[in-house]
Amino acid sequence: MLAVTLICVGRLKDAFFDDASAEYLKRLTPFAKVNTVEIKQAPLSEKPSQTEIAKALETEGAEITKKIPAGSMVVAMCIEGKQMSSEKFSRIFTDAALTGRSHITFIIGGSCGIADSVKRQADIRMSMSEMTFPHRLARVMLLEQIYRAFKIAAGEKYHK
Amino acid sequence: MLAVTLICVGRLKDAFFDDASAEYLKRLTPFAKVNTVEIKQAPLSEKPSQTEIAKALETEGAEITKKIPAGSMVVAMCIEGKQMSSEKFSRIFTDAALTGRSHITFIIGGSCGIADSVKRQADIRMSMSEMTFPHRLARVMLLEQIYRAFKIAAGEKYHK
Numbered sequence: 117m118l119a120v121t122l123i124c125v126g127r128l129k130d131a132f133f134d135d136a137s138a139e140y141l142k143r144l145t146p147f148a149k150v151n152t153v154e155i156k157q158a159p160l161s162e163k164p165s166q167t168e169i170a171k172a173l174e175t176e177g178a179e180i181t182k183k184i185p186a187g188s189m190v191v192a193m194c195i196e197g198k199q200m201s202s203e204k205f206s207r208i209f210t211d212a213a214l215t216g217r218s219h220i221t222f223i224i225g226g227s228c229g230i231a232d233s234v235k236r237q238a239d240i241r242m243s244m245s246e247m248t249f250p251h252r253l254a255r256v257m258l259l260e261q262i263y264r265a266f267k268i269a270a271g272e273k274y275h276k
Numbered sequence: 277m278l279a280v281t282l283i284c285v286g287r288l289k290d291a292f293f294d295d296a297s298a299e300y301l302k303r304l305t306p307f308a309k310v311n312t313v314e315i316k317q318a319p320l321s322e323k324p325s326q327t328e329i330a331k332a333l334e335t336e337g338a339e340i341t342k343k344i345p346a347g348s349m350v351v352a353m354c355i356e357g358k359q360m361s362s363e364k365f366s367r368i369f370t371d372a373a374l375t376g377r378s379h380i381t382f383i384i385g386g387s388c389g390i391a392d393s394v395k396r397q398a399d400i401r402m403s404m405s406e407m408t409f410p411h412r413l414a415r416v417m418l419l420e421q422i423y424r425a426f427k428i429a430a431g432e433k434y435h436k
Contacts, residue, residue, distance in 0.1 A: 132295035139292065199406045245405045246359045247421055257417070261407055 118209060119149045119219045120262065123183050124255055125176050125226035126157040133252045140259035147266035148209075155179045157226040169228050177231030180223055188219035190238045192230055193258065195248060197241035206265035208240070222258060224251055278369060279309045279379045280422065283343050284415055285336050285386035286317040293412045300419035307426035308369075315339045317386040329388050337391030340383055348379035350398045352390055353418065355408060357401035366425035368400070382418060384411055 128134040137152075144150050156179070158172035184190060189212055212220055223230060223238070227250075235241060244257055267274035288294040297312075304310050316339070318332035344350060349372055372380055383390060383398070387410075395401060404417055427434035 130296070130299070132292040132299065135292035136290070136296070139290070201406050202408045205407065244407055246361050247365065247404055248362045248424070249417065249420065253417065253420055257409065257413065260409065260413055264408070 117149055118147075118213060119151070119185075120144075121183075121185055121188065121219065121221040122150070122152045122224065122255070122258070123155060123180050123221060124152065124224045124251070125155045125180070125230075126251055127154055128252050128255065130252060133256055136256045137259055140256070140263050143263050144259070144266065147270075148262075150262070153183045155183065160228075170231075173225075173228055173231035174233065176226060177234045180230075180234050181237065184221050184223075184237070185219050187217070188221040189217050189240075190221050190223065191240045191242050192223045192235050192238035193225070193243070193254065194230055194235060194241050195243050195246070197243035199243050199245070202261060202264050203268060205242075205261055206268040209262075209265050210269050222262075224255055224258065226251055277309055278307075278373060279311070279345075280304075281343075281345055281348065281379065281381040282310070282312045282384065282415070282418070283315060283340050283381060284312065284384045284411070285315045285340070285390075286411055287314055288412050288415065290412060293416055296416045297419055300416070300423050303423050304419070304426065307430075308422075310422070313343045315343065320388075330391075333385075333388055333391035334393065336386060337394045340390075340394050341397065344381050344383075344397070345379050347377070348381040349377050349400075350381050350383065351400045351402050352383045352395050352398035353385070353403070353414065354390055354395060354401050355403050355406070357403035359403050359405070362421060362424050363428060365402075365421055366428040369422075369425050370429050382422075384415055384418065386411055 128137060141150055155176055158175040160168060160172055223234060264274065288297060301310055315336055318335040320328060320332055383394060424434060
């Protein structure tokens with residue numbers, strides 16, 4: 117069974133996003149071993165400078181790098197990344213299975229994004245939208261797409 | 277104050293999506309008079325034909341058309357629509373205010389999308405992603421973007 121790790125910066129503070137994530141994680145249990153790792157968001161001042169933001173991203177980035185499982189395919193979520201349809205996204209999972217990769221790791225940054233050092237480690241830089249979504253909602257959106265990807269791969273009815 | 281109507285096909289069955297929508301509706305109260313109208317999803321058989329789907333969409337479409345407030349700008353959400361950044365989306369609201377339009381209506385279809393007859397009435401056909409999201413999650417995503425749009429227009433800190 118494919119293993120999927122979600123490395124997320126920051127916690128799901130809102131109960132409804134927490135509940136939605138839990139629901140998709142539950143629905144994913146027949147398809148994959150999904151594991152969520154939360155990294156603490158580095159503190160920032162009220163009006164942080166670019167240097168301060170870059171430093172915070174590097175602190176978070178060092179933590180993220182430590183948590184990437186050895187040999188895992190890495191997908192970094194970033195607004196400048198490549199968009200794809202749900203069908204194409206589904207192929208990431210089927211291709212991983214075909215090429216013998218047993219682990220896929222998705223990285224969702226905090227409110228300031230992801231450090232360049234982390235992006236450089238990624239096999240795929242992916243975006244879900246031209247719009248900026250809060251990272252907590254992005255986590256729910258990504259979990260839904262992962263669930264949808266397995267349903268598409270299984271030829272099941274969920275996706276039309 | 278700008279009025280915003282969301283015409284949605286189908287109900288928010290999951291409590292977490294309902295709670296998330298309620299939260300964004302609450303946050304929007306200082307910025308706009310937002311009103312949600314739910315249209316009943318037309319029933320479909322287990323494996324509906326294209327003709328059956330088209331007929332259901334037209335039934336829903338007739339209901340949607342009745343609910344569009346007179347003189348409102350209409351934005352239809354559809355996967356083939358135009359994507360835009362959150363900043364650009366924000367301009368829909370500021371432009372409406374500048375050109376004296378006091379009402380904007382967003383239409384989110386059900387699981388089979390929106391009838392062509394409705395799309396033809398739209399001033400803007402808009403997409404949030406190349407990916408397919410469940411219409412219930414799309415409603416939460418759209419409400420978040422509307423809230424973000426007003427925060428951007430007000431120059432507030434929420435959006436970076």
